[in-house]
Amino acid sequence: MGFADDHLIPVDDEGLGNSVYLLDLGDGRAPAMDASRDLRARRAAAEGRGLRIAFAADMHLHADFLSGAVQLGHDAGATVLASAAGRRAFAHQALADDDEVGLGGLTLRALATPGHTDEHLSLLLDGSRQLRCSPAGR
Numbered sequence: 001m002g003f004a005d006d007h008l009i010p011v012d013d014e015g016l017g018n019s020v021y022l023l024d025l026g027d028g029r030a031p032a033m034d035a036s037r038d039l040r041a042r043r044a045a046a047e048g049r050g051l052r053i054a055f056a057a058d059m060h061l062h063a064d065f066l067s068g069a070v071q072l073g074h075d076a077g078a079t080v081l082a083s084a085a086g087r088r089a090f091a092h093q094a095l096a097d098d099d100e101v102g103l104g105g106l107t108l109r110a111l112a113t114p115g116h117t118d119e120h121l122s123l124l125l126d127g128s129r130q131l132r133c134s135p136a137g138r
Helices: 003-007 040-048 069-076
Strands: 008-013 018-023 029-033 052-057 079-083 093-095 100-102 106-112 121-127
Touching: 003 008, 008 040, 018 040, 029 040, 040 052, 052 069, 069 079, 079 106, 079 121
Parallel strands: 029 052, 052 079, 079 093
Antiparallel strands: 008 018, 018 029, 100 106, 106 121
C-alpha cells in the first residue's frame, strides 16, 4: 500500500460531478478539500475511518455548487482555509501565495494558481515526517 491508498480518501458526488478528498493525517484529524454543501458522504467517510474533520479547504469560490466549508466550521469546529484574494465574508484563515498551515508535522503550502478563477489556490502537502501507514481496513 502506498501513501494515497492509506491516507487519501476520495468522496465523489456523482450528481455534481465533483470529486473531493479527505486526507488522513495519521492523528485522527483530516482536512476536507472543496466540500460541497451536502456533507453526508464526507461525514460518513470520516466517521468510517475514525477521523474528525479539522480543516475545510476551499480552493476557489464555487459558482457551480455551494461550499460546505462554513458548515464544517460550524458543526465540527473545522478551520476554514480559503484564498485571501476571494475576500470571503465569513470566518476563515485567509491564504495567499506561499502561506503555510501547520498540520502537526506536515505543512500545507498555498500556491496561487489563477486561471479557473482569479483567486484559485492549489495546496501542496509537505511533510517533515512520514505518515505512518494504517492497518488495512482502517
